[in-house]
Structure formats: structure tokens, C-alpha cells
Amino acid sequence: MIHCNASELNVRSSRNPLPALEVKVDSLEERDIDFCATVAKALADFVLAHPDAHATVYLYGTMSVNFHEPAWSEFLIPLGDKRLMQVLEDAFRRLGDVPTRQSDYVSPAQGSAMFHLEGGHVWEPEDALTWLAREAQDETSATVVEDDSTGPATTDDSEGQDWDLDIPMEGAVAAEPRRSEQPTRFRQARADARVGTIKREIERVFGLPAGSVVLRGGDGAALRSDAFIRTLRSRW
Template identity: 40%
Template structure:
């Protein structure tokens, strides 16, 4: 992984609203594809073809009726050469059953800066001051996507961690004990150390996290749903980053 400070990257922006590619989020989830993977594949291919290319993508999510019915849409704002916009549009258009279109112009001030192409690499934000690139080729991304589709859903997204990593952890037994105490039930905690879990990885599938929550809390299979701000549950093949982004933009 390569990391750079925001001061080392020359982001592209405009005072005027930017052209967009709009994608119906539910349609791409239903079809078994991913906005993140599609964007990464398109941008990586462009970066491989032209190492001098510089472009920045912003993302904005909102309810839309541009597909003739209300839906949650993700707008990909493109600041850079027109060929980037055209390539993104073509990338989503070739996905069967996915609703996408060249859409409204949106000001970047209303969106989140999400991807950047520079020095032949695709960059993503790590935090407010740092961006990173895995320096993957298109072949790497294609193979990774194929493996992800074929792999069985494991428990890697919720591995036990040490006590000194508790800032981003939650304690399953503590939560269970609190619920039982509220109901007036006596709670006996043995000498076994309570299991602690990491926050869900952004590239984890919704189905994996749902299943893990059900397992940890002894809930019936299928009883847990992870929903967006519109109250609609995300499909199992959606990524956790999609869930977080929808709530961040709400």
C-alpha cells in the first residue's frame, strides 16, 4: 500500500456543478454487482492506459425519480477529462439489469471526494489528511472480484482482538448482560473473557455481518436487517461501505 498526504495530491475541482453518472443503488445490488468495484476497475484501466491522467471523483447519494420511479441513487461526479465520465457511463451501462444514466450536474460541495487518479494509480481516502493506493492492476482487480464471488462467507470480518484495541470494539456479553438486567433477570458471568470484535470492515458483505450478529447474539437466522436511511434493507451482496456512505450522506 502506498500512502500520500493530501498536500501531495493535486485534486481536481470546479466552481461550477460537475457532470455525473447516476446509478440506481438497488438495481446494482439486485444484479449482484458493486459500485465500488465497477468504479475501481474503470479508473484503474484508464490509469494504466494514461499515466498522466488526473481526475477526481465525488459521490453524492439521494432519493431520485430519474428512472421513472423513486429510488436511492448514487451520483458519481467527475472532475477531469470527459473520457473519464464516458468510461464510467460505459462501465455501468454494460452491467445487465443495472439502471444507470448520464445525469444532472451537481456541485462538488454537496458531495464527498471519494476517488482520485494521479501518477498512474487510483487513490482512496484513509482519513482527513491521508490517501492511499493499493497499486493494483486491472488484472488484479478482476481476479479479486472473481475470488470474492466464489469464496464462502467467513468470519474474517469479526475477529477477536486484544484488550488494547477496545476503542473500536463492542462487548457482546456486556450488551447481553445489560438487556437481561433490564428485564430483572439475574446475570452470572463466568471467568471466561468476554469476546470483543472489530468494527466491520468497509469491504465486508452485508450478509456476512448480518450472519455474525445473529450468531453472536443467538438470534434466528434471517432476523437481522441492515437498512439505509430510507428504511429499506440492503441486499446481502452489498458492501458495508455502501451502508456507511448512505448514512453519512443522510
């Protein structure tokens, strides 16, 4: 991994609405496909062919009926290189039956900067001050996602250091925690933290068995480990 301070990158931004690619994430979950890993792989292939590329991809998630039924959609908003829209669309279309569409314009300010292309690398935010990029040999160690019922997923990100979920307590189901000698300070989980990372951090802090924590949406359904905490909050 390569780390750098956020101030060292020229992350693009705009308050003007821009073309976005809408992806029906529910269709990916049904097939156990990692949305972010798919995007990261497409961008990594693009950067390999175009090392001088400079762009930022924003992500905005919401419920949508644009695919003729209520479902969760993620909107990818590329800023800085017009070729990325087609690159990302092609990546999802190659997966087969994954509904995608070039949507109405969306403002990047509504979402979060989730990927940045600069210096021949694909950067992802680690925390508010730090971005990280995988080196070539790290590309094979992309996020691995397991079904929630079999235990925690393994990831190589570390965004789960802060984890006050800011949701009703019934959203988290866990075994009775062991009493700790040390007081625990609860901090707010980043919106772009992964559910799997936060579950493992809760288990670590409270000394719970691996796989004992389940984070559920307001409908009672458990969220996948690769879902974002902001998705969990929105469903409450």
C-alpha cells in the same frame, strides 16, 4: 497497497455544478454487483492506458425518481478529465440492465471525493488524512461482498475505525454483547465507511459472533455490506 498523505495529492475541487452520471444502485444490488468495485476497475483500466491522467471523481447519493420509480441513485461527478464520463458510463452499460443517465449538473461540494487519478494510480481515501492506491498485483484483491444473511463481507479497506453511526438504535440489530472490562470510546463513523466494515468492527468491540450484527434502514430492510454509512443515515 501504497499510502500517501492527502496533502501530497492534488485533489481537484470545484463548487460549480458539473455534469454527473446517475446510476440506479438498487439495480446493482439486485444482481449482487459492487458499485464501487465497478468504478474502481473502470478507472484502473483507464489509468493503465493513460498514466498521465489527473482527475478526481466525486460521489453523491440520494433518492431519485429519474428512472420512473423511487430508488437510490449514486451520482458520479468526474472533475479534470472529460473522457471519464464516457469511461464510467460504458463500464455500467457493459453490465447489461443497469439504468444510467447523464444527469443534470451536480456540485462536487454536495458529495465526497471518492477516487483520484494521479501519478499512474487510482487513489481512494482511507481516512481524513490518508489516501491509498492498489499496486498492480493488488488489482485482483478487490472488495468481496457476501450476502448479509451469510455473515460479514470481507474487504481490504479500513475506513471503519470510527463507528458512532448517528442513527436511531433500532437501526442496528445484534446479539446481546459480552460485558467488557475496558471502557469503549464510541467515535463517529465516516460517511464513506462501508456498512460491512462497521458491522465487523461492532462485532469485534463487543465480542459478538461473526454475522450477528445487521444494520437496517428506516424501512426495516438490511443494507448490503458494500453500502456506505451515509446511505444508512440518509434512509433514517
